[in-house]
Amino acid sequence: xxxxxxxxxxxxxxxxxxxxxxxxxxxxxxxxxxxxxxxxxxxxxxxxxxxxxxxxxxxxxxxxxxxxxxxxxxxxxxxxxxxxxxxxxxxxxxxxxxxxxxxxxxxxxxxxxxxxxxxxxxxxxxxxxxxxxxxxxxxxxxxxxxxxxxxxxxxxxxxxxxxxxxxxxxxxxxxxxxxxxxxxxxxxxxxxxx
Amino acid sequence: xxxxxxxxxxxxxxxxxxxxxxxxxxxxxxxxxxxxxxxxxxxxxxxxxxxxxxxxxxxxxxxxxxxxxxxxxxxxxxxxxxxxxxxxxxxxxxxxxxxxxxxxxxxxxxxxxxxxxxxxxxxxxxxxxxxxxxxxxxxxxxxxxxxxxxxxxxxxxxxxxxxxxxxxxxxxxxxxxxxxxxxxxxxxxxxxxx
DNA sequence: TTCCAAAACCATAACCGTTAGTGTTACGGT
DNA sequence: ACCGTAACACTAACGGTTATGGTTTTGGAA
Numbered sequence: 001x002x003x004x005x006x007x008x009x010x011x012x013x014x015x016x017x018x019x020x021x022x023x024x025x026x027x028x029x030x031x032x033x034x035x036x037x038x039x040x041x042x043x044x045x046x047x048x049x050x051x052x053x054x055x056x057x058x059x060x061x062x063x064x065x066x067x068x069x070x071x072x073x074x075x076x077x078x079x080x081x082x083x084x085x086x087x088x089x090x091x092x093x094x095x096x097x098x099x100x101x102x103x104x105x106x107x108x109x110x111x112x113x114x115x116x117x118x119x120x121x122x123x124x125x126x127x128x129x130x131x132x133x134x135x136x137x138x139x140x141x142x143x144x145x146x147x148x149x150x151x152x153x154x155x156x157x158x159x160x161x162x163x164x165x166x167x168x169x170x171x172x173x174x175x176x177x178x179x180x181x182x183x184x185x186x187x188x189x190x191x192x193x194x
Numbered sequence: 195x196x197x198x199x200x201x202x203x204x205x206x207x208x209x210x211x212x213x214x215x216x217x218x219x220x221x222x223x224x225x226x227x228x229x230x231x232x233x234x235x236x237x238x239x240x241x242x243x244x245x246x247x248x249x250x251x252x253x254x255x256x257x258x259x260x261x262x263x264x265x266x267x268x269x270x271x272x273x274x275x276x277x278x279x280x281x282x283x284x285x286x287x288x289x290x291x292x293x294x295x296x297x298x299x300x301x302x303x304x305x306x307x308x309x310x311x312x313x314x315x316x317x318x319x320x321x322x323x324x325x326x327x328x329x330x331x332x333x334x335x336x337x338x339x340x341x342x343x344x345x346x347x348x349x350x351x352x353x354x355x356x357x358x359x360x361x362x363x364x365x366x367x368x369x370x371x372x373x374x375x376x377x378x379x380x381x382x383x384x385x386x387x388x
Numbered sequence: 389t390t391c392c393a394a395a396a397c398c399a400t401a402a403c404c405g406t407t408a409g410t411g412t413t414a415c416g417g418t
Numbered sequence: 419a420c421c422g423t424a425a426c427a428c429t430a431a432c433g434g435t436t437a438t439g440g441t442t443t444t445g446g447a448a
Contacts, residue, residue: 009415013425038405048427050407059405122320129319150369153359154376161351165344175344178384182348185383186376203444207396232434242398244436253434
């Protein structure tokens, strides 16, 4: 019965969440991630610490609030592609869009902050690992791909590597070209499993 | 000039370190990693908490005490290979040895414990990232490899992926065969950079 | 041999992210 | 109008980690 977005309560909840995220990002950019404590964020957003943690699982999650849909976009690039559309170019397109989003001017200060904090870098990497795993699951489940499970899992990790490598490269577009050329070659030598 | 392993002081320090590591591993295996606190380990090893942290950077580091030389072994597999020995098989041999070490009977309880703890799994992954970076540095610096920097960095990550994937696979040896076949293909399509 | 600087170690207390326990308020459905 | 519960609050704690400041041990020089 698809609850029809009931109303005030959910709006208030979303507002609280947004207020926390906005406050956190502002403070982090002003004073630096490590120099701002959870208690600072909670006080400034005028909520209790426990409330903050009921909206966000960890301090790091405050920073990656929006990027949580990367996971969906990747799996959709697999499941939602045309009937006979080849896999690798579809993944390549999606990764390229993600890289461009991160290296764009709007997100630049945020990613500078991430690079400056060890905790944030490690969190991002473990996020990527989750993405790789869900991508792997999608690949293994795809009936159009006769490759072995190992081959699918491998390609999933390679694709996530491409994102990480391109983001750090001097010329992200050129790096992505080169890396996906390698991925394509790796994919082509795989053989059907059964 | 190159202090010749001075003597008692260093021996005592090493003994303290070993005692801490042994005690920690014993307690972790007995009661479970998450059920043992740093203060427990310190008390049982009869040292102060601050002393423990002067030997180990974190609680997780207590578990991976010995495996810190993985990094050296990988870079040595690159720098120490024969004059015209091809790169990928050399790396493959080293990764295979590492995987066999981890999946061997002796290390089994430890790796079961690691898999059971989120904190340990994440720590191991960030360790691997470090390994990938130092391997990448070694590859970029090797004059026998005319490939581009991007290609070298990419292969470094792929090789570390191979380790992670094979370790989790049902049949590690077969998985390693398959993954390195893919890596070989990726490597062969790279072209000299300049 | 005696003495010194540094290294190793210790005890205490605190900091910070995170969680448990226990209410209180405000909303939505009946 | 009323009840169940979702959202929030407050306090206190837990556990990893670090700062502070002091004590012992050690290697080497005077």
